[in-house]
Amino acid sequence: MSATRDEASTQEGSTALGAAPALVSARGLVKAFGEGDKRRVAVDGIDVEVLEGEAFGFLGPNGAGKSSTMRMIGCTSPATGGTLRVLGLDPATDGPAIRAGLGVVPQEDSLDGELTVRDNLVIYGRYFGLPWKACRSRADELLEFVQLSDRSDSRVDTLSGGMKRRLTIARALVNNPRMVLLDEPTTGLDPQARHVVWERLFQLKRSGVTLILTTHYMDEAEQLCDRLVVMDAGRIAAGGSPRELIAAHCTREVVEARPADGETARPAEVLASLAERIEVLPDRILLYTDSGDDTAAAVTHHHELDLASVLVRRASLEDVFLRLTGRTLVD
Amino acid sequence: MIGRVLPPLPRTARPTLGAGRHLVERNALFFRGHVLVILGGFFEALFYLLSIGIGVSDLVGDVEGPGGKTLEYTEFVAPAMLAASAMNGAVMESFNIMAKLHLSKAYEAVLATPITIRDIAVGEITWSLMRGGAYSAAFLAVMASLGLVSSWWAVLALPAALLVGFTFAALGLAAVSVIRGWQDFEWVMTAVLPMFLFSGTFAPLSTYPDPVAWLARAMPLYHGVSLLRGLTTGAVSGVLLVHLLYLVLLGVAAFWVATRRLEANLLT
Amino acid sequence: MRTALPAMEYWLLRNRRYWRTQLSAMTVGPVLYLAALGLGVGSLVDDNVGADGVQGVDYLAFIAPGLLAVTAMQQGFEESSWPVIGALRWWGSYPAQQVTSLRTRDVLTGHLLYVTVKLTAAVTVFTAIAALFGAFDSAWVLAAAPASVLCGVAHAAPIAAFSITRRVEMSIAAFYRFVILPTSLFSGAFFPISQLPAGLEQVAYVTPLWHGVDLCRDLALGEATFAASLGHVAYLALWAVGGYLLALRLYARRLAP
Ligand SMILES: Nc1ncnc2c1ncn2[C@@H]1O[C@H](COP(=O)(O)OP(=O)(O)O)[C@@H](O)[C@H]1O
Ligand SMILES: [Mg+2]
Numbered sequence A: 001m002s003a004t005r006d007e008a009s010t011q012e013g014s015t016a017l018g019a020a021p022a023l024v025s026a027r028g029l030v031k032a033f034g035e036g037d038k039r040r041v042a043v044d045g046i047d048v049e050v051l052e053g054e055a056f057g058f059l060g061p062n063g064a065g066k067s068s069t070m071r072m073i074g075c076t077s078p079a080t081g082g083t084l085r086v087l088g089l090d091p092a093t094d095g096p097a098i099r100a101g102l103g104v105v106p107q108e109d110s111l112d113g114e115l116t117v118r119d120n121l122v123i124y125g126r127y128f129g130l131p132w133k134a135c136r137s138r139a140d141e142l143l144e145f146v147q148l149s150d151r152s153d154s155r156v157d158t159l160s161g162g163m164k165r166r167l168t169i170a171r172a173l174v175n176n177p178r179m180v181l182l183d184e185p186t187t188g189l190d191p192q193a194r195h196v197v198w199e200r201l202f203q204l205k206r207s208g209v210t211l212i213l214t215t216h217y218m219d220e221a222e223q224l225c226d227r228l229v230v231m232d233a234g235r236i237a238a239g240g241s242p243r244e245l246i247a248a249h250c251t252r253e254v255v256e257a258r259p260a261d262g263e264t265a266r267p268a269e270v271l272a273s274l275a276e277r278i279e280v281l282p283d284r285i286l287l288y289t290d291s292g293d294d295t296a297a298a299v300t301h302h303h304e305l306d307l308a309s310v311l312v313r314r315a316s317l318e319d320v321f322l323r324l325t326g327r328t329l330v331d
Numbered sequence B: 001m002i003g004r005v006l007p008p009l010p011r012t013a014r015p016t017l018g019a020g021r022h023l024v025e026r027n028a029l030f031f032r033g034h035v036l037v038i039l040g041g042f043f044e045a046l047f048y049l050l051s052i053g054i055g056v057s058d059l060v061g062d063v064e065g066p067g068g069k070t071l072e073y074t075e076f077v078a079p080a081m082l083a084a085s086a087m088n089g090a091v092m093e094s095f096n097i098m099a100k101l102h103l104s105k106a107y108e109a110v111l112a113t114p115i116t117i118r119d120i121a122v123g124e125i126t127w128s129l130m131r132g133g134a135y136s137a138a139f140l141a142v143m144a145s146l147g148l149v150s151s152w153w154a155v156l157a158l159p160a161a162l163l164v165g166f167t168f169a170a171l172g173l174a175a176v177s178v179i180r181g182w183q184d185f186e187w188v189m190t191a192v193l194p195m196f197l198f199s200g201t202f203a204p205l206s207t208y209p210d211p212v213a214w215l216a217r218a219m220p221l222y223h224g225v226s227l228l229r230g231l232t233t234g235a236v237s238g239v240l241l242v243h244l245l246y247l248v249l250l251g252v253a254a255f256w257v258a259t260r261r262l263e264a265n266l267l268t
Numbered sequence C: 001m002r003t004a005l006p007a008m009e010y011w012l013l014r015n016r017r018y019w020r021t022q023l024s025a026m027t028v029g030p031v032l033y034l035a036a037l038g039l040g041v042g043s044l045v046d047d048n049v050g051a052d053g054v055q056g057v058d059y060l061a062f063i064a065p066g067l068l069a070v071t072a073m074q075q076g077f078e079e080s081s082w083p084v085i086g087a088l089r090w091w092g093s094y095p096a097q098q099v100t101s102l103r104t105r106d107v108l109t110g111h112l113l114y115v116t117v118k119l120t121a122a123v124t125v126f127t128a129i130a131a132l133f134g135a136f137d138s139a140w141v142l143a144a145a146p147a148s149v150l151c152g153v154a155h156a157a158p159i160a161a162f163s164i165t166r167r168v169e170m171s172i173a174a175f176y177r178f179v180i181l182p183t184s185l186f187s188g189a190f191f192p193i194s195q196l197p198a199g200l201e202q203v204a205y206v207t208p209l210w211h212g213v214d215l216c217r218d219l220a221l222g223e224a225t226f227a228a229s230l231g232h233v234a235y236l237a238l239w240a241v242g243g244y245l246l247a248l249r250l251y252a253r254r255l256a257p
Helices: A003-019 A066-073 A091-100 A117-127 A132-145 A161-172 A191-206 A218-224 A242-249 A265-274 A292-301 A317-325 B021-031 B035-060 B073-103 B106-111 B117-145 B152-178 B182-197 B210-218 B220-233 B239-266 C002-016 C019-049 C059-080 C082-090 C093-098 C104-132 C141-164 C170-186 C198-206 C208-220 C226-255
Strands: A022-033 A040-051 A055-059 A081-086 A102-105 A179-183 A210-215 A227-232 A235-240 A253-259 A277-280 A285-289 A307-314 B062-064 B070-072
Touching: A022 A066, A040 A055, A040 A066, A040 A081, A040 A210, A040 A227, A040 A235, A055 A066, A055 A218, A066 A081, A066 A179, A066 A210, A081 A091, A091 A102, A102 A161, A117 A132, A117 A161, A117 B021, A132 A161, A161 A179, A161 A191, A191 A210, A191 A218, A210 A218, A218 A317, A227 A242, A227 A317, A235 A242, A235 A317, A242 A317, A253 A265, A253 A292, A265 A277, A265 A285, A265 A292, A277 A317, A285 A292, A285 A317, A292 A307, B021 B035, B021 B117, B035 B073, B035 B117, B035 C019, B035 C170, B062 B073, B070 B073, B073 B106, B073 B117, B073 B152, B073 B182, B073 B220, B106 B117, B106 B239, B117 B152, B117 B239, B152 B182, B152 B220, B152 B239, B182 B220, B182 C019, B210 B220, B220 B239, C002 C019, C002 C093, C002 C104, C019 C059, C019 C104, C059 C082, C059 C104, C059 C141, C059 C170, C059 C208, C082 C093, C082 C104, C082 C141, C093 C104, C093 C226, C104 C141, C104 C226, C141 C170, C141 C208, C141 C226, C198 C208, C208 C226
Parallel strands: A055 A210, A055 A227, A102 A179, A179 A210
Antiparallel strands: A022 A040, A022 A081, A227 A235, A253 A285, A253 A307, A277 A285, B062 B070
């Protein structure tokens, strides 16, 4: 996909988004578990607005509170504080009506292991009150959509992780939802399986379904999300489009230098002056700069440093996260 | 909307009344492939009845039934088997529910749809009753054909057996929603055996030591056995209403506890 | 046999955590059954046919050895049905044992040795409890306990052979309902099989459980004859060995890489 097309579609998207209604709107949303001494705040007063037709992401490390947020939006977990409206309704009173318009892909697959692949979809359609006939034809279409038609009579336990994930996604589409919630849709999948899932999600998004997804993979967030928020320890650290976030919190390019002996403290001192900002990780040093090639050349110039590798890359959301929280996304 | 990828569906997806029936459908889908297991529940009761009718009954001879009526031993035990099988059926179902709650995340997926906890409770109990009701009907037919039914009141034994099934299904669901895991479930199973053996099932309460007899009177199965025995032998009196009321109240209370506890456990 | 010991130890270790639950299950079940049937139903029987009305003894003395054999069979079933499927598929115990120096034969033998240990514990507890109920008059009952262990193994071995071939665990439940339960009820433990209708009586003679029941009862009542006992033991041994050899072949086929 060329850069110009990319640009154009984003612009088009944002004008359209301006007029779109908010499908999710949260103000000061809080989720706490336990009472007294054991009380743990998982979501600590977040404000979020998701508009119709966009793909919205929660990017954050494990324990950030992503799943807790998703479950509140999915109306399977009551909020502890703040206000939340989903599809214009209040989850506390209109749970069933809201859920009728949602598709949910939970973090852990919750397929019915005792039923066949196809029956999983058929019965799920029944849970939404669809007629049997519609459920059956819908199941066949969706199996086609997620490329599982040949496994339709297998028991679910016999599927691979990637297949189960695809089946879960198919299941979330059974009721033709207005909005689909995907909690870490590709965690634990091999690269090939991830790409299959991404490609299907991309098609969904293009067809106008609103997507909310959580991830701790920055490439996933960059590929799929129009807008995202960076979440850490129950709070939102920043928000915007991937491009905006990088522009606001990062330089354009990053030079990664990896000392051969793995010792980063001393080389970091030497290199500090070469970039706007540097980050020292246990095994490498990141130099933030607007001209990667020049900085890389300057780095390699320091012959006294024994560097195993020096490479230049574009700044990513990973860097944004590092900047905002001082930690890496995936440890 | 999704049209370019998939043909559109009319937006009929709306929460429906009595959505619990979809859980019944789910269980039917599953057991479609396990007919033998379903049949097994019926044969279990039948085997017990036959072994008593053929063997033990000859040894025991006649016993005193409700209202001082002299009964053949098989006549005495058969209604108790009917009540016990209604109980066992419900307990077996709570075993399945336990697996869905603690081993798989089955209900979490269900709760992401318009289905509510109440629907789940109603659905699972309805399924349990349908299964148990089919057994009871078949068992009653066998009893009638063996000449073990001596009154038209026995027609009411089927709804009464369903009531016993309801009480135990609700109790099972409440137990499953209260306990922490499989270790505790062992204790539930341990409670079932003494109830099965000592609810006036195999011998009149008068043959028990007093404390055991009083304990038995507190147990729901005793009331189920007494209710059904009164109906199939035609020894109908006001006392049956007491048994009936006990089962209804206990069942409703257990249902209330079960939905409360499930809400607390599942909607975290 | 010695090479199979590690596999047996695995099962002992695995169940070590639950020994209290298992011991109480072993105790509570027999106490309840003996009380409900031996004493409860027993009092009705004795009122009806007299205190020596069932094959010359009271009902408690009649069913106690029968229940002993039934308990052994049910324990044998319990430990060689679900656990075989679990070891193969849920817990991965068999596959894990296979990648060690254990041979398939050791995997099977170890499991059955464990079943034997468990059986021995269960029948010992049962015998002690029944003795407290006053169910036994003769010291020969001490020979009935090992006889019931043999009865348990005679069932456990073929059941292990059956279970290893099952693909859906549901068939174990069906097996219980359609084989184990009717066998328990109609093999002379609760009433003499002479009361069975003609055809069924002959079927009962073929079941290993009847031989176990008859052997245990003759021993417990001190009425055993050498020839009859030898016959019972030989028949039970035939099932145990035959079941073991069959299981060996089926295990080899199922666990083959
Ligand atoms: N059901 C629960 N009970 C208690 N604590 C919970 C529960 N679910 C999540 N938490 C806690 O809340 C925090 C956020 O968890 P979660 O929302 O799952 O984060 P994420 O999905 O971003 O990894 C974690 O510290 C987790 O331990
Ligand atoms: Mg999560």
